[in-house]
Amino acid sequence: MALLEISNLVAGYGKVQVISDVSFSLEPGKSIGIVGPNGVGKSTLLLTIAGAISPNAGSIKLDGTSIFGMRPEDIVRRGLSLVPEGRQIFSGLSVKENLSLGLTGRRDKKGSHEAVERMHELFPVLSTHEHHQAGMLSGGQQQQLAIARALISEPKVLLLDEPSLGLAPTVIADVFERLREIIHMGTAVVIVEQRANLVTSFADETIVIRDGKVQSRLTPADATNTDSLNRSYFGAGD
Amino acid sequence: MRHGGVTKFSFQNLFGPIIIISALTFFVGRTSASLQLITQFTLCYFMMVLALQVFVGNSGVLSFGHGSFALIGSYISGMLTAPINIKGHALAMNQLWQALVPLHTNIYLALLISAIISAFFAALTGSLLMRLSGLSAGIATFALLGVTYNVFFNNKRIGPGSQALPAVPTISNTYILLLLAALAIVVVYLFNISSLGRTLIATREDAMAAPALGINIYRVRLIAFTLSGFLAGLSGGMYVHVAGTFQVQDYYLEFTFLTLSMLIIGGSASLWGALLGTIVISTIGQLLLMMEQDLPIFGIHAHIPEGSRAVIIAVAFVAVLLWRSSGIANGKEFSIPTFWRK
Amino acid sequence: MIQSILDAISLGGLYSLAALGLGLVFGVMRLVNFAHGELITIAAYTLVLTTQFPLLLSLVLTIFVTALVALIMEFAIYRRLRGVSPAIMLVASFGLSTVLQRVYEFTFGALPKSAVVAPSLSGVVKFAGLSITISSVLTIILAVVILLAMGYLVERTSLGLQLRAASADFRTARLLGVRSNRLITAAFVLSGVLASFVAFILVIQNPVVNPYYGLNITILALVGIVIGGISSLRGAALGGFIVGVILSGLNTLLGNGRVYSYTWLFITVLIILLVRPGGLLSKGSELERV
């Protein structure tokens, strides 16, 4: 039984259907990449899985139980966290307060203190800036904060929406290095990315979304094959 | 308030509402003298709701300030037509500025003047207020209402202050009010389908995109606000000639909320919604009033305790919003198929 | 002179409490709850109708009743309107406000109810040759204490952190685990508690309660939160304070012309809004969310 299992998911905004048929499943300690052109509905997909948008049809199972139609605050307590697109840190609050908010999604409140310390170890920059306004951090630091804030609830599944957005290449490498550690510790990760090369080589499997459906599935081997990547990504040669 | 509304001219969209309002005026107005009076007041309210539809409905910007245009329209038309000896000698008017006493015209000219001055006042205030949107606009228009009300309520040099100006001549012929309402329907309808009106509706749907499309939101809103001020002033003028007296209190919070509720219950995004809202709220109010007074409705006596009318209306209002927040008409204009399917 | 300044500060404090009650609810659900005034009214009724009890008991009872009414509002009406545009919610709250006014009229009668609440707190003290009303000093003390308590709650507790986060971005807060229903319920209860204190201060000054008792202060508090900057609780409290001070100052300065103090107040409000549409504490670049 897979940890996260999405089948035939349909979702959108009101009458507008954005995701029409998406299925994939994910095991603990594994990662899945999601790529596709702008506006295809990648963010919509992640928001739907996390409960911020109500799905229309299909099924979403976490650890064997359905989380379809649940509220986001309940889903996070069951062990699925989202790092939303554009990070969405609370820029008016301090770094510490941002992290504390992440703690509200923990199932057991014991161990909160240790969890904060673990995040400080994983992202040292957060402890040095603990009392600063989160809005004052650099983009890379904000991204680390956003990831830490989602991780602090100790999710079984972590969804990330464009973690590389607006970051310099060295910072991106750094962030992905952290992600590798997180996956290594047993967390399953779903990464939406614009940089198809990067995520295809990183993730165990990468799905390409077009027209609301899974158009193809790629393996790390495809990352070096620019041709197949381009074809599935831009739909050239259809 | 998301739905599109009209785009091109359609006979049934325009004449449907006119026929319905004419038929209602004709049949209800002839039943009894008291119902005739109710019909007349309803026509005045309808004019106000139309005024609100032009601006609030099309632009999506909330205005609590239209009561001040109605107040001014009513004041001007009342003052211009009240008998000179009343203005000069009535107790309520003993501090009146003497220069205002001899000004006098007939009712119809007075109505026109009051609407024009209201429109002018709307243009003037709108030129400042139309820079705002959202809640700021709501509060700013509310402040406008507050200023107008406060000045007229307290200043006995320009009017009756907190008292009533008596003996304003009345329009006894309901069909004249009906004619005005029908004309207003035509004007509003033509405005709503004009390119200006459509532009305004586009800014309601997506205020962010408008500048990118080269739309000057400020200008289209200001034009609509001015037209809306004209109609609101006219509605105040009509009201004063139905009530036969001018009183500042008639155009404050209760008036504002009543007319706004009519618009929103009916569905602010269409002219048909404005009419439906006016009819529904007026009818329910009247039926409940008859129940309170234990009068028969189609031969049936259904007594309700005194004072419960207002509770029921307000509850109905909230209930409609819970049921369909875009109002009964749900953004659609009148059309025969949808009308029958209802 | 001293008395005028005290009056201004106490009115400012009072309005900032009312504005805070509105601001709390606005923050979590983008609802301008016009029916907040009816919370103040029910609190005032409860206070004047329970004068036979000891003051503290009466106050506790009032807080209980008012918070209960606030909860009923949330459960029966506003919960069903979540996600509807703020303009519609505002108009719905007008409707609710009217419903409650009529219900009060029905239950308590249209004629005002009156009873002296806490007689020892009205009156004048002589201090260093000046005579000062007890109520103004009391109001200031009470307002400061409550504002400090609210400040503590909002800035230092987990509930406060969640309130601030939800005001800034409700969706992200929920994604992190903030329980939306609980938080909104808490905001309504808090607004009920604040309304009770506002009513307590009001009835000491004016114990004649009618169905429209809370209307006026709500309108002014509403004006306050908008000019202060509706996006933050600080802005709301500050705006309420400013409105109170301006109004009190106008009443003093205008003398016989004080009937026009609302005119000048509203003109000031218009000027502030035209210069800073998002309110005094807005960050300028912030897009309007309403």
Ligand SMILES: Nc1ncnc2c1ncn2[C@@H]1O[C@H](COP(=O)(O)OP(=O)(O)OP(=O)(O)O)[C@@H](O)[C@H]1O
């Ligand atoms: N709140 C919304 N209401 C209505 N439609 C929306 C909303 N948000 C997004 N959409 C539409 O849904 C579609 C998918 O948007 P989404 O943000 O999920 O795309 P995406 O794949 O994440 O794009 P990007 O790569 O640019 O982040 C787009 O066509 C967008 O216009």
Ligand SMILES: [Mg+2]
């Ligand atoms: Mg996206």
